[in-house]
Amino acid sequence: MALPKVGSIGEYIREQRQQAKISLRQLSAAAGVSNPYLSQIERGLRKPSAEILNQIAKGLRISSQALYVQAGLIEDREPPSDVVATIRADTLLTERQRQVLIDIYESFRKEHLAGDEQTSQNAHPQRDPETDDERPLPPELLAALEPYAASAGNGTVNQETKEG
Amino acid sequence: MALPKVGSIGEYIREQRQQAKISLRQLSAAAGVSNPYLSQIERGLRKPSAEILNQIAKGLRISSQALYVQAGLIEDREPPSDVVATIRADTLLTERQRQVLIDIYESFRKEHLAGDEQTSQNAHPQRDPETDDERPLPPELLAALEPYAASAGNGTVNQETKEG
DNA sequence: CCACTCTGTTTGCATTTGCAAGCACGGTGC
DNA sequence: GCACCGTGCTTGCAAATGCAAACAGAGTGG
Numbered sequence: 001m002a003l004p005k006v007g008s009i010g011e012y013i014r015e016q017r018q019q020a021k022i023s024l025r026q027l028s029a030a031a032g033v034s035n036p037y038l039s040q041i042e043r044g045l046r047k048p049s050a051e052i053l054n055q056i057a058k059g060l061r062i063s064s065q066a067l068y069v070q071a072g073l074i075e076d077r078e079p080p081s082d083v084v085a086t087i088r089a090d091t092l093l094t095e096r097q098r099q100v101l102i103d104i105y106e107s108f109r110k111e112h113l114a115g116d117e118q119t120s121q122n123a124h125p126q127r128d129p130e131t132d133d134e135r136p137l138p139p140e141l142l143a144a145l146e147p148y149a150a151s152a153g154n155g156t157v158n159q160e161t162k163e164g
Numbered sequence: 165m166a167l168p169k170v171g172s173i174g175e176y177i178r179e180q181r182q183q184a185k186i187s188l189r190q191l192s193a194a195a196g197v198s199n200p201y202l203s204q205i206e207r208g209l210r211k212p213s214a215e216i217l218n219q220i221a222k223g224l225r226i227s228s229q230a231l232y233v234q235a236g237l238i239e240d241r242e243p244p245s246d247v248v249a250t251i252r253a254d255t256l257l258t259e260r261q262r263q264v265l266i267d268i269y270e271s272f273r274k275e276h277l278a279g280d281e282q283t284s285q286n287a288h289p290q291r292d293p294e295t296d297d298e299r300p301l302p303p304e305l306l307a308a309l310e311p312y313a314a315s316a317g318n319g320t321v322n323q324e325t326k327e328g
Numbered sequence: 329c330c331a332c333t334c335t336g337t338t339t340g341c342a343t344t345t346g347c348a349a350g351c352a353c354g355g356t357g358c
Numbered sequence: 359g360c361a362c363c364g365t366g367c368t369t370g371c372a373a374a375t376g377c378a379a380a381c382a383g384a385g386t387g388g
Binding site for chain 1: 364365366368369
């Protein structure tokens with residue numbers, strides 16, 4: 001029953017704090033959170049919000065992302081290549097553009113490596129958040145490419161045009 | 165509005181959702197949050213916790229980190245890494261694939277900078293999909309994307325995967 | 329005209345966050 | 359003896375999160 005099974009986040013904070021050799025109150029002051037709340041967080045009785053986590057990370061002088069990963073709020077999955085990581089880190093693109101580039105890149109790699117193998121299970125227009133990893137290009141990617149492809153004149157892009 | 169760019173997490177979510185062309189309820193189901201709450205989040209009436217943010221990021225299939233940065237929860241000031249150099253260094257791609265990726269990347273950057281320079285897109289509470297001035301990609305680039313774009317509307321995945 | 333379905337929104341409420349105040353314990357010095 | 363530090367922990371309580379249900383419009387079609 002809703003026992004905050006954030007697990008190691010509290011222990012992780014406590015470890016970091018003890019390694020820094022500062023007291024709970026010191027960290028609470030540095031992080032700008034109350035000491036009782038920090039106490040409860042460290043013992044796993046409370047599940048802090050992202051803001052509190054961020055402040056604690058600041059107070060501990062550790063990376064916010066490391067804390068989010070510990071909290072399970074960021075998937076720390078290994079990027080499949082340096083290209084993907086680099087694209088992801090590029091703040092000059094929109095998120096959609098990033099996704100398009102990464103998807104294209106991965107499609108290219110699959111094509112280049114496998115050459116023949118392909119998956120033909122992308123029939124539904126609805127996305128399934130759980131079961132898509134092998135598709136060539138997702139529908140929303142094509143939707144994102146659509147405005148660019150509009151001037152090509154090849155006519156391959158056929159959309160419902162429900163609203164526009 | 166001084167610089168409320170990082171504060172408008174809700175607008176960012178709404179933009180991403182509308183770009184993905186899914187309804188609020190669809191996203192709420194995919195993200196596992198209630199639709200009224202998502203509505204309030206998008207309009208800035210509620211400040212979602214990190215968990216909710218993470219679920220929304222999953223539902224949108226965008227990077228959680230990008231969302232946290234948008235929410236101002238991560239001071240992520242990573243330098244604009246050189247995507248082009250990384251693509252060029254990738255030996256798992258063919259030269260032609262590399263060129264296509266680089267072309268797309270540079271087109272995206274031009275478009276992103278041009279679109280961001282005069283007005284940010286959060287001026288209107290609702291975007292009109294037709295008023296986007298997005299520049300088309302070069303024709304040879306679209307030709308390279310053709311086999312992937314085949315699954316847009318006709319459902320026939322015509323993927324020759326032949327690049328020679 | 330009415331039923332049905334989709335869109336996003338509002339309302340009321342259980343649950344939770346996060347804090348101020350206070351508690352219990354241990355070590356100092358006077 | 360006992361005031362005075364420090365440590366972390368417990369207790370209420372205002373405020374916020376997040377949800378279920380109901381609401382208001384716009385299409386669509388019987």
